[in-house]
Amino acid sequence: MIQKLIRKIEESRAPIVAGLDPMLSYIPEQMKKRAYEEYGETLEGAAEAVWQFNKGIIDAIYDLVPAVKPQIAMYEQFGIPGLTVFKRTVDYCKEKDLVVIGDVKRGDIGSTSAAYAAAHIGKVQVGQNICRGFDEDFITVNPYFGIDGIQPFVDACREEKRGIFVLVKTSNPSSGEFQDRMVDGKPLYEQVARKVAEWGDACMGDSYSYVGCVIGATYPQMGETLRKLMPKQYILVPGYGAQGGKAKDLAPYFNKDGLGAIVNSSRGIIAAYKQPAYAKFGEESYADASRQAVIDMREDILSAI
């Protein structure tokens, strides 16, 4: 799947991923009204509104971007109806030949991580049948448990030719509270990075590993150091745009081959119509605003790298 991701990035000339992280406040009023009329002001109604909103955006941008990253929390908050729409979104994006990165940040002790891996990038055996729960191409995972919490995900990567992005340095303001603490003269995120590089060696594609990492766009100096520590890791870069990351800071995340990183924008794309720059599209044409935001983001990033 890392090969497909790279191929699609090269074809689209867009090292960007659209974060499908819908909030009810992003969804046009008329769209919510129609969903609530049909399903009530219920979890089902909210989930239907999210689905219609997502579908509009996917239809508007699928030819421009290589990948999407639905954040499962935004669906999980609407319970089972919400997660049903998460699954529907994953399936629809795959129909559109998009690479799907499930932003799930799971991680636990070995036997439990094995169940999460089965849920998202692997399979379960039920009687004589092989079944798949959510069936994403990549997921994000949390390294706090150490290798035996990660190994089941790495095993699934190898068996299924799918991938993971391990959290190394997250984009949020307080990520340094633990991640930056000095351990043997180096920050913890560097210690995690060294392990990620080691884990990734065990499942290589042609030039990049199936095991990638997450480094926030909001910490470009750390990005530069970490790029060198993990030359074969694809870096998933959140935090561009709404969280404050700038395109000019992104060059160090890429390798000399022009590959090696994919930059996420969520609000900046899916709620573009709420920004002054795209207000002219209006609520009704929110998906056209998203398309224009993708085009502008691509240009912004390509100019910087």
Next chain:
Amino acid sequence: MIQKLIRKIEESRAPIVAGLDPMLSYIPEQMKKRAYEEYGETLEGAAEAVWQFNKGIIDAIYDLVPAVKPQIAMYEQFGIPGLTVFKRTVDYCKEKDLVVIGDVKRGDIGSTSAAYAAAHIGKVQVGQNICRGFDEDFITVNPYFGIDGIQPFVDACREEKRGIFVLVKTSNPSSGEFQDRMVDGKPLYEQVARKVAEWGDACMGDSYSYVGCVIGATYPQMGETLRKLMPKQYILVPGYGAQGGKAKDLAPYFNKDGLGAIVNSSRGIIAAYKQPAYAKFGEESYADASRQAVIDMREDILSAI
């Protein structure tokens, strides 16, 4: 909800939580056969088998234990049908007046943690209505993002009078890979513990905080140190039994009031009939074996503390 947990522990004289972490391999063959006949060898069939298995155990032990801890990964692996059974299990346990600890180990940047908090211990507003997705009493959370990833959970605890258990030292063999690394002369898990104590001060019940922690039974010496660093935290203790934790090691996890810790057993209870000690019950009476295992575990732990 911490008050209810403490009251139920005192009433039951059982500081134990039954981990509802079903694997298909634990479920009696006849029960799986019936589920597959009705729903096929599908995710739906697997989920039905899990539900029937859980219901049997809950009916057999609900009068003995104060709390249950369903591990969501074991349900998530069966996709939407699995998560539907997770929700059904949560609801059924609450009907039986059990305290429900959702073992979800979620954690992310602030806005995303807010969605997870809403999903599990909070609420969402849909139009004029307040809706709840999964509606557990407590959940487990991952601290790797630092305070802005934790704050939304703490806020939900305060608003909803529900609780969280923050991972401090996990029970798995490689937990030390990052958690034990020395930071300013102290292991990272101690640094996390100090923060948990600080976060917990902001939402106290009568004598314990709504913010608790997770410390594995497999690291009793660390448990002793951490107990002192977090006197007001309830400690959720996984790793007893199948993972190797012994009752004699558990005394340091408790405070002098005899409270302050709740010990989890999953396989040891729900798959008791597969152990030589309970084999006499047989597959058909697997739930009776679970009941006996709970009685024995209570005795084992009370004798040690």
